[in-house]
Amino acid sequence: MHTFYGTGTALITPFKKDHSVDYDAFKNLIEFNISSGVDYLVVNGTTAESATTTKEEKAKLLEVALDVNKGRLPFMYGIGGNDTAEVLQRIGAANFKGIDSLLSVCPYYNKPSQAGVVEHYRAIAAKTPVPVLAYNVPGRTGINMSANTSIRLSEIPNIFGVKEASGDIVQALEIIKNTPDNFLVISGDDLLAVPTIAIGAVGAISVLSNPYPGKFSEMIKAALQSRFQQATETLMTFTEINPLMYEEGNPVGVKSLLEHLGICTNEVRLPLVKASDNLKNRIAEAHKKIKA
Template sequence: MIQDILRGTGVALVTPFTKDFAVDYDGLRKLLDFVIKGGVNYLVINGTTAESVTTTSAEKAEILDFIKKHVQGRVPLVYGIGGNHTYHVTETIAATNLEGISALLSVSPYYNRPSQQGIYQHYLHVADASPVPVLLYNVPGRTGSNITADTTLRLSAHDNIIGIKEASGNMEQCMQIAKRKPADFLLISGDDILTLPMMSFGATGVISVLANAFPERFSKMIQFGLDCNFAEASRLLYDFVDINPLMYEESNPVGVKAVLEQLGVCSAVVRLPLVEASASLKDRISKLL
């Protein structure tokens, strides 16, 4: 069952860039090998951490094809297609080669801030259009609106909607989903540092930013959580408490790309309107590393 392969640690991959802002395929190859060797359970391509809003349609297709060819089935792949124009989203789904993709991650419509009924109808169209199962993605800090627990639960009745990446930070809302959801509906954390608390009441894992840079330790932490060994999981979690805020201080993925550069995986370059991590941020990250 598809839900079984999307347990544990998914990594929201960054998109490495060269100094002249082209896609850095050598860096991407190194990143893929780094996280797979580190033990992550699946990869998430073209999410918000990938700076998907600043890659072109042609680049998206090239990146997806490159990852498929390099990974060669070693881990499952999830692909991000979302937006605030429902029919453009469904057209993009139809135009994308989703062969070899296990599921679609689709962010809630942003900026135009639809009602709950609008969000519900949007996702019905996305789920009907998608040839692969759909994961909802709730991230109010980016979208300006929240998918409520009631709306999530209404959508969970759709045969092609299999779970949600929950990054609201609202633990009571997450508990309501966990309490009332179908048994096979996935509750996936979208907030690295809150994952273990969410796992204590039913989350099945995380789609992680930190796992780009710390795949082995982060995956071990999540596996301890799945095994209900929260003492060992917490010991690893405390290693991330200080560095996690720095990942978002100058926006994501600015922080994690700075870490990856210091680890020798890929450059810290991001595309405008994001700018590379400040000297101060890089220095504080270096001291923590």
């Protein structure tokens, strides 16, 4: 699965002022990322506000993204949830033409045991016609997929890796140490991407690569080529702006930055609300310090 080395952009879903999907802005964002050098695209992940887009919108977003991409970059699509049967139903109803892999988040809210998490992914892997990337993000799901759980997932056919966003680099180290070389660990935390690559991760699925696809991709490529001084210097330019992306919820911050760059509006759907004026101003100031 060298296909998913490097930078994957966790694409946002742009909205118009009336909160309908802005498909034209979505097309422009995808083209911006492709032309700037990211390695693959991720559609319908958490950053896409998948919790509040409809089934019809998800289908249209997928159609638009595939049409714009035209096979130029590998394509990852998100289908996940906390009802295993419902996730399997959606996978069964999906058309995977043009989709290279599935991103599926650890089940949330139910707080299953680690054994339950493993069985959830086992069922998904058996149903999905493309390779599956598990996604550990305890800040959203309420549970952490332990290192041992990810190690067990590596033994399941059709699961090729884990997007690790626990914020625990020791956990990432344990996974990398105890899984086969072809089981990929991908950073789900932009600021931990470089140090996680240093211990064996293969890249990042990024929020910051929405507004900074070229700069972020160059940083990841430098790290993967063991040019860590260069990668770290770039990483340091992101340390001020990155926390602002999450201060009032994701993708509130990144949409504010994208509006500042003229790429889309900063509209989000309830229960999220647009960035406060205070946050918008601090994002704009932090952006001035970055040479994109």
